[in-house]
Amino acid sequence: xxxxxxxxxxxxxxxxxxxxxxxxxxxxxxxxxxxxxxxxxxxxxxxxxxxxxxxxxxxxxxxxxxxxxxxxxxxxxxxxxxxxxxxxxxxxxxxxxxxxxxxxxxxxxxxxxxxxxxxxxxxxxxxxxxxxxxxxxxxxxxxxxxxxxxxxxxxxxxxxxxxxxxxxxxxxxxxxxxxxxxxxxxxxxxxxx
Numbered sequence: 001x002x003x004x005x006x007x008x009x010x011x012x013x014x015x016x017x018x019x020x021x022x023x024x025x026x027x028x029x030x031x032x033x034x035x036x037x038x039x040x041x042x043x044x045x046x047x048x049x050x051x052x053x054x055x056x057x058x059x060x061x062x063x064x065x066x067x068x069x070x071x072x073x074x075x076x077x078x079x080x081x082x083x084x085x086x087x088x089x090x091x092x093x094x095x096x097x098x099x100x101x102x103x104x105x106x107x108x109x110x111x112x113x114x115x116x117x118x119x120x121x122x123x124x125x126x127x128x129x130x131x132x133x134x135x136x137x138x139x140x141x142x143x144x145x146x147x148x149x150x151x152x153x154x155x156x157x158x159x160x161x162x163x164x165x166x167x168x169x170x171x172x173x174x175x176x177x178x179x180x181x182x183x184x185x186x187x188x189x190x191x192x193x
Contacts, residue, residue: 061086130150
């Protein structure tokens, strides 16, 4: 089971509902990862206890933005992220018949899996690789070549991203790694050329 938020009900939803996991990954930017990964649970509650990909894809954009904006907001940028979630849902409906898991179950190998994820709105190169790593490490989605497709986030024993969080201790290690990378980037930016 995915163990990102420390809340068993939320982590169970992320483990059991592929759409919730995709939504969490979409929202995992510019907010604490625990908040991003909790937001699908809160969204589901606000929508009456069910996440329906077709309903989200066809929902009035302003109405969905209002749901995202309810206090506490589901994201720092509720309107734009509601739009991004809606775009992802539309791709899932249009390309995968409404089956969010088909993004990965339809892939024959890691290269195709990475391409499927990268084709989703809001998934750039790094986020797509992190998600492939998360699928492989946490959910056992391991088509041939998945580790290479996820590299470096598929590496065993690394603590680079949410893909590596399987305990509170792992969360601390991931935070330390991210702080180290930010400090290095800041030092490099401030270094004379």
